[in-house]
Amino acid sequence: MRKVARVVLLDPQDRILLLYGHEPEDPSDNWWFTPGGGVEGEETREEAALRELAEETGITEVELGPVLWRRTCSFPFAGRRWDQDEWYYLARTTQTATQALGLTELERRSVAGARWWTCQELTEAHETVYPTRLAGLLRRLLDEGPPARPEILDTEIV
Numbered sequence: 380m381r382k383v384a385r386v387v388l389l390d391p392q393d394r395i396l397l398l399y400g401h402e403p404e405d406p407s408d409n410w411w412f413t414p415g416g417g418v419e420g421e422e423t424r425e426e427a428a429l430r431e432l433a434e435e436t437g438i439t440e441v442e443l444g445p446v447l448w449r450r451t452c453s454f455p456f457a458g459r460r461w462d463q464d465e466w467y468y469l470a471r472t473t474q475t476a477t478q479a480l481g482l483t484e485l486e487r488r489s490v491a492g493a494r495w496w497t498c499q500e501l502t503e504a505h506e507t508v509y510p511t512r513l514a515g516l517l518r519r520l521l522d523e524g525p526p527a528r529p530e531i532l533d534t535e536i537v
Contacts, residue, residue, distance in 0.1 A: 382427075383416060383418070384425070388432065388441070392497075406491070411496075411506055411509070414432050415431045424446075425443060425468070429441065432470070434482065435479050440473065447516075448510070451465070452510075467529075502518070516532075
């Protein structure tokens with residue numbers, strides 16, 4: 380099980396940053412997802428969240444908050460199955476320009492951009508977004524604030 384740290388990054392207007400990705404050999408198989416990735420070596424999940432955010436977006440001016448959600452997922456990608464234990468950290472930033480300078484070779488073949496979304500835009504989107512209930516989760520976060528303890532999301536197996 381791969382340990383993963385993801386970031387729910389909000390700007391001063393409460394927009395969320397999502398990355399646009401696709402299957403490396405099939406750009407029509409695409410989706411939006413939160414920045415983040417696997418924990419490396421001895422780093423903590425918090426360190427992994429900040430490192431991945433910097434690598435994938437160039438954003439380093441971040442206030443990392445609590446873990447909002449936890450999720451187990453399993454999905455095929457790039458010719459293999461990925462089984463992940465994901466923790467989603469809340470983070471805030473005023474830095475909204477993105478520049479993906481630290482992508483791995485696989486990420487360079489599968490990440491095609493980034494976009495800031497309002498909650499309303501996310502609710503109305505017809506694209507695939509992970510986690511699948513992100514619009515509702517974001518609406519509750521904005522309305523009620525972070526949960527007292529991380530919420531365990533449904534397991535997603537694709």
